[in-house]
Amino acid sequence: MFKKILIANRGEIAIRIIRACRELGIEAVAVHSEADAGALHVRFADQAVCIGPAPAAQSYLNIPALISAAEVTAADAIHPGYGFLSENPHFAQVVEKCGLAFIGPSSEVMRLWGDKLRAREAAAKYGLPLLPGSDALQDADHAVEEAKRVGFPVMIKARGGGGGRGMRMVREESEVRRAFESATAEASAAFRNPELYLERFLEKPRHVEFQALADSHGQVWTLGERECSLQRRNQKLVEEAPSPAMTDELRSSLGEAIRRALRETGYVGLGTLEFLMDTDGSLYFMEMNTRVQVEHPVTEMVTGVDLVVEQIRAAAGEKIDLPDTRPWRFRGHAIECRIMAEDPETFAPWPGAITEYHPPGGAGVRVDSGVFGGWKVPSAYDSLLAKVIVHAPTREQALARMQRALDEYIIGGIRTNIPLQKQLLADWEVKAGKMTTRTVERILAERRAARE
Amino acid sequence: MDIPLEALKNLIATLEESGVHEFEYEDEKSRLRLSFGAPAAPAYVAPAPALAQGPSGQPAAAVAEQDDASIAYVTSPFVGTFYRSPSPEAEPFTDVGQTVRPGQTLCIVEAMKLMNEIESEFSGTVLEVLVPNGTSVEFGQKLFKIKKS
Numbered sequence: 354m355f356k357k358i359l360i361a362n363r364g365e366i367a368i369r370i371i372r373a374c375r376e377l378g379i380e381a382v383a384v385h386s387e388a389d390a391g392a393l394h395v396r397f398a399d400q401a402v403c404i405g406p407a408p409a410a411q412s413y414l415n416i417p418a419l420i421s422a423a424e425v426t427a428a429d430a431i432h433p434g435y436g437f438l439s440e441n442p443h444f445a446q447v448v449e450k451c452g453l454a455f456i457g458p459s460s461e462v463m464r465l466w467g468d469k470l471r472a473r474e475a476a477a478k479y480g481l482p483l484l485p486g487s488d489a490l491q492d493a494d495h496a497v498e499e500a501k502r503v504g505f506p507v508m509i510k511a512r513g514g515g516g517g518r519g520m521r522m523v524r525e526e527s528e529v530r531r532a533f534e535s536a537t538a539e540a541s542a543a544f545r546n547p548e549l550y551l552e553r554f555l556e557k558p559r560h561v562e563f564q565a566l567a568d569s570h571g572q573v574w575t576l577g578e579r580e581c582s583l584q585r586r587n588q589k590l591v592e593e594a595p596s597p598a599m600t601d602e603l604r605s606s607l608g609e610a611i612r613r614a615l616r617e618t619g620y621v622g623l624g625t626l627e628f629l630m631d632t633d634g635s636l637y638f639m640e641m642n643t644r645v646q647v648e649h650p651v652t653e654m655v656t657g658v659d660l661v662v663e664q665i666r667a668a669a670g671e672k673i674d675l676p677d678t679r680p681w682r683f684r685g686h687a688i689e690c691r692i693m694a695e696d697p698e699t700f701a702p703w704p705g706a707i708t709e710y711h712p713p714g715g716a717g718v719r720v721d722s723g724v725f726g727g728w729k730v731p732s733a734y735d736s737l738l739a740k741v742i743v744h745a746p747t748r749e750q751a752l753a754r755m756q757r758a759l760d761e762y763i764i765g766g767i768r769t770n771i772p773l774q775k776q777l778l779a780d781w782e783v784k785a786g787k788m789t790t791r792t793v794e795r796i797l798a799e800r801r802a803a804r805e
Numbered sequence: 806m807d808i809p810l811e812a813l814k815n816l817i818a819t820l821e822e823s824g825v826h827e828f829e830y831e832d833e834k835s836r837l838r839l840s841f842g843a844p845a846a847p848a849y850v851a852p853a854p855a856l857a858q859g860p861s862g863q864p865a866a867a868v869a870e871q872d873d874a875s876i877a878y879v880t881s882p883f884v885g886t887f888y889r890s891p892s893p894e895a896e897p898f899t900d901v902g903q904t905v906r907p908g909q910t911l912c913i914v915e916a917m918k919l920m921n922e923i924e925s926e927f928s929g930t931v932l933e934v935l936v937p938n939g940t941s942v943e944f945g946q947k948l949f950k951i952k953k954s
Contacts, residue, residue: 403945
């Protein structure tokens, strides 16, 4: 087992990882930019190293600084968290080359699953359902040809992309060329890889993702799914487990294919396979995230598994000891709301000083957060302040519990999206468990219309 | 002093909360002056206030200023290990009392096996060497205190 882990991240996920380290008896090293000198993760850690000025490129994304910090603190492993360098195969490789353990899959396996086309290929090979789609698009002509073959509407996507960027939806042939050109430009700029492919576009899908865990002894678990359909501009707002749309049958058959795919590709650690579900209930593989996810707590609540602890164990080469239940038996229902520092109406980011802070508590309430009263939320990073997670015996009770918890949450001095979250959870489609990735859009449009 | 301790404590608490930096009171019998360090330092060690505002962004060492405008600090632009000499047997690049010129190498900060020479931005005299030889330094950590000339 590792003696000391350097956490190459900040905010709530850094604290999450420090907590797992504490419980495993591992020393935790926090790194921070100058803007984060007073941050909570710095104060929680056993040691802290300032690695650069505020801009992420010079601090949290600064590979030499991170490696150097690991060297001077004699850390033996680096945990990349989510975002930042967590899915950067070059970083994983540098860490490996420097004789440190990277808490995640190997750089080779990360490269495979991070390349959307190779991932599609692997998924198909192991029996995961795919949307009709193309290989790499050679040029605009090829794009037109493939779009016609696959059938409109199509989504042009970046091979090296993810997180909803570098995508263009095309409804008819006349739009293909322009979309191809602008997507190429965006992909070049954002991912330094102009390569594109395309897939059939689903109008009103649900976003369902599966949590997998694999150790280096050939064992793989699928720990059930999460539904993350409530999104705005491809940013998740609310997540829940289990998905109201899933059945045990689907869990079994998909679980089989997922476990095979991970085992055969030599995957070690936590991985999440994202799917889109069509209106007829068919599931299609989208992409795999080779890291711990923001919304991992909802899976933890309904399965009782500490995912970060198991992730660290897997990276340390330990044989994980979890029961073999297929499909996994859930206990109750969990919902997570992401609390963002932004105006609930305009979505403008709202950095600034938090004057008063009191998180919710009570039965079945968990708060994962990096903020505290007196903390100045910096403008240099994403606006996630906290995650409120509730757990209750049924979905209906979980919704009521979340409303109650959000009502109790006091964050003074800045604006947050708490009012929006309350509105989302009160919506009829959400209460009925019938939401899709278009639901938030509809609710916002209705809100605007009601104002006029 | 005539002011009761409780009253003084309350006064200090009220002033601190209000963000006042200096307070002076004088009458026929006594004079009271309170000066609060700005900003309020937390209980743990944090980088000097001036550093938190603006990094230099240059490869040469960043410099922060204190109350006395002629004092400057040379800070580390990297995370790494601080060495005073080009090699273990060699003489240190500089020492207390020595003069330095802009561009002159003051020390090495080694990061990932690369020896980075840290140069002075100013002319002046070395007042203090703030870090022992061979210790780890973080970004922004003060290395030398220099009296500018």
